[in-house]
Amino acid sequence: EKRIGLIGAMPEEIALFLEEMELETQEEIAGTTFFQGQWADATVVVCQSGVGKVNAAVCTQTMIRQFAVEAVLFTGVAGALDPSLDIGDIVISTACQQHDIDAGPLGYSPGVLPFQSVSVFKADPRWVRLAEAAAEKWTESQVITGKVLSGDQFIADPEQVRQLRETFDGACVEMEGAAVAHVCHLNGIPFVVIRSMSDRADHTADVNFTEFVAASARRSNAIVRAMLRQR
Numbered sequence: 001e002k003r004i005g006l007i008g009a010m011p012e013e014i015a016l017f018l019e020e021m022e023l024e025t026q027e028e029i030a031g032t033t034f035f036q037g038q039w040a041d042a043t044v045v046v047c048q049s050g051v052g053k054v055n056a057a058v059c060t061q062t063m064i065r066q067f068a069v070e071a072v073l074f075t076g077v078a079g080a081l082d083p084s085l086d087i088g089d090i091v092i093s094t095a096c097q098q099h100d101i102d103a104g105p106l107g108y109s110p111g112v113l114p115f116q117s118v119s120v121f122k123a124d125p126r127w128v129r130l131a132e133a134a135a136e137k138w139t140e141s142q143v144i145t146g147k148v149l150s151g152d153q154f155i156a157d158p159e160q161v162r163q164l165r166e167t168f169d170g171a172c173v174e175m176e177g178a179a180v181a182h183v184c185h186l187n188g189i190p191f192v193v194i195r196s197m198s199d200r201a202d203h204t205a206d207v208n209f210t211e212f213v214a215a216s217a218r219r220s221n222a223i224v225r226a227m228l229r230q231r
């Protein structure tokens with residue numbers, strides 16, 4: 001059977017998978033443990049990538065090459081950019097973009113990868129629909145689809161939130177999704193990012209993040225479970 005890759009950055013973001021899956025094998029590659037087994041009527045490969053774009057990219061490429069996953073689902077928490085979002089609400093990626101790439105002196109706009117045709121990576125529409133349906137059915141939270149922005153920065157500044165909205169029209173901001181998306185694009189593998197809001201990326205983001213990371217991560221995990229069952 002084909003395998004589905006499930007990635008989260010932090011322990012909280014893959015906790016439910018590891019608790020519930022029927023583990024078959026585990027293997028360490030590049031300092032990361034890849035857990036393979038049965039969960040939610042699917043053969044899954046689970047890993048905790050660690051935080052940031054490089055960690056996420058290495059794990060995604062490993063999932064694709066070493067485990068031949070047919071799709072990659074990234075689950076976790078994010079900072080809300082869209083003012084209609086509350087903590088706990090859900091964003092399903094329609095696309096992902098790296099907000100911290102900037103080759104301005106070469107004539108490229110912020111967020112554009114130089115010498116490369118694609119910088120906004122589109123999520124797989126079928127997986128997006130599945131995620132949206134699962135989130136609407138299984139959570140009380142508001143669910144929106146939109147662009148997920150990623151960079152190697154924890155955002156905690158309303159002025160930066162305003163800029164990210166204005167420049168990129170992002171729904172939320174985190175630190176891995178666009179790296180996963182980029183690697184999936186290079187390999188021709190479908191992906192979707194599912195994020196529950198842990199904070200509003202403002203002056204209280206650090207406090208809110210610490211308080212809400214576990215509950216929001218679990219909400220995102222539960223959506224992935226429902227998606228796989230309805231697939």
Ligand code: ADE
Binds near residue numbers: 205
């Ligand atoms: N993940 C959760 N909240 C975040 C924030 N404010 N900035 C970056 N990544 C996040």
